[in-house]
Amino acid sequence: MKKIYFDYAATSIKRKKILEDILENADKFDGNPDSSHSFGREAKKILEESRGKIAKSINANPSQIIFTSGASESNNTVLSAFADKKIITTNIEHDSIENTYNPEKTILLKIGEDTNILDQLKEKLTDEVKLVSIMMVNNETGLIFPIKEIGEFLKDRDVYFHVDCVQAYGHLDIDVNAMNIDFLSLSGHKIGGINGFGVLFARENLPSFIKGGEQEKYRRAGTSFVIGAYSMAKSFPYMIEEREMIRELKNYLIESLGKTGLAFEINDNPEKYVDHIINIYFKDYRADFLLTYLDMYGIGVSAGSACRAGAVIPSKVVERIYGSERAKNSLRISLGFENSREDIDKLIEVLGALR
Ligand SMILES: Cc1ncc(COP(=O)(O)O)c(C=O)c1O
Numbered sequence: 499m500k501k502i503y504f505d506y507a508a509t510s511i512k513r514k515k516i517l518e519d520i521l522e523n524a525d526k527f528d529g530n531p532d533s534s535h536s537f538g539r540e541a542k543k544i545l546e547e548s549r550g551k552i553a554k555s556i557n558a559n560p561s562q563i564i565f566t567s568g569a570s571e572s573n574n575t576v577l578s579a580f581a582d583k584k585i586i587t588t589n590i591e592h593d594s595i596e597n598t599y600n601p602e603k604t605i606l607l608k609i610g611e612d613t614n615i616l617d618q619l620k621e622k623l624t625d626e627v628k629l630v631s632i633m634m635v636n637n638e639t640g641l642i643f644p645i646k647e648i649g650e651f652l653k654d655r656d657v658y659f660h661v662d663c664v665q666a667y668g669h670l671d672i673d674v675n676a677m678n679i680d681f682l683s684l685s686g687h688k689i690g691g692i693n694g695f696g697v698l699f700a701r702e703n704l705p706s707f708i709k710g711g712e713q714e715k716y717r718r719a720g721t722s723f724v725i726g727a728y729s730m731a732k733s734f735p736y737m738i739e740e741r742e743m744i745r746e747l748k749n750y751l752i753e754s755l756g757k758t759g760l761a762f763e764i765n766d767n768p769e770k771y772v773d774h775i776i777n778i779y780f781k782d783y784r785a786d787f788l789l790t791y792l793d794m795y796g797i798g799v800s801a802g803s804a805c806r807a808g809a810v811i812p813s814k815v816v817e818r819i820y821g822s823e824r825a826k827n828s829l830r831i832s833l834g835f836e837n838s839r840e841d842i843d844k845l846i847e848v849l850g851a852l853r
Pocket residue numbers: 507508567568569570571573592594633635636637662664665684685686695696803804
């Protein structure tokens with residue numbers, strides 16, 4: 499049985515070309531980039547080249563790029579630095595934001611079916627607010643927030659702007675200058691890099707969240723993960739090449755869903771969501787049943803985010819936007835570079851057999 503992976507928003511399939519390339523050049527990654535011998539210098543060269551490429555991908559300066567263990571750490575670093583300040587964020591951020599901010603000092607923008615986030619922000623922003631943290635693309639529904647417009651509004655105000663760009667990176671253009679972003683979080687494994695590597699773009703230095711050595715110019719201690727940086731930097735150009743193909747697959751999936759004969763609705767307006775994430779409400783079937791059923795046919799999908807230790811827990815985001823009954827029957831399908839029309843045909847056939 500051919501297995502089919504539709505859970506790229508949880509983590510991408512690894513790019514075999516990059517893994518092979520790493521193995522072929524394995525000795526270049528041996529040294530610690532902070533060692534002064536030739537092994538160290540070789541690793542340092544790769545680390546800094548990767549930093550340059552990642553910086554360029556978001557129009558940042560390499561000196562503004564801090565390597566971390568993942569976007570959770572990047573998000574924690576920013577939110578913790580503002581723990582005693584008033585902040586504004588949304589009620590559908592990733593758990594690494596939601597479990598870090600100080601609720602007593604936080605104003606939540608509440609996302610509903612037809613929310614205008616900018617209007618809410620304009621209404622809630624006061625001089626006391628020192629940080630606005632808003633994700634670019636929601637990881638559970640694919641909803642896109644108007645980051646450029648928000649950045650424009652915040653531009654000349656005395657407030658920092660943090661954007662969690664994990665699910666946008668590679669799928670949408672990001673420009674930290676044009677978008678007036680002060681801090682931004684990225685994750686390598688969502689685009690095909692090795693898990694456990696992330697990026698924090700910081701226009702200004704924040705207190706180091708992980709304390710220890712002098713790595714990352716004192717901004718983040720710990721021996722650098724050279725292969726993590728390399729695999730992320732190498733993956734990015736592929737993401738740009740694959741955009742058109744993913745868009746085409748999303749349209750094909752939406753067109754084909756009707757053939758299942760199941761009653762369904764897409765969670766969120768397809769015009770407003772990113773191409774690789776489609777969240778679907780199946781009126782007559784529970785998500786935990788569908789997930790197990792599809793898994794029996796080797797098809798991997800998810801209900802909400804993957805951060806909940808293997809349990810099938812309904813999407814908190816669908817729940818907050820549409821209510822808990824709808825969330826219990828909603829599945830997230832997230833597309834990536836190894837998917838094809840045949841994979842979608844198989845999904846439709848297996849779902850159709852439920853009728
Ligand atoms: C929107 C968003 N932010 C942050 C994270 C955390 O990223 P990482 O796995 O690199 O810690 C994720 C991962 O699911 C995500 O989707």
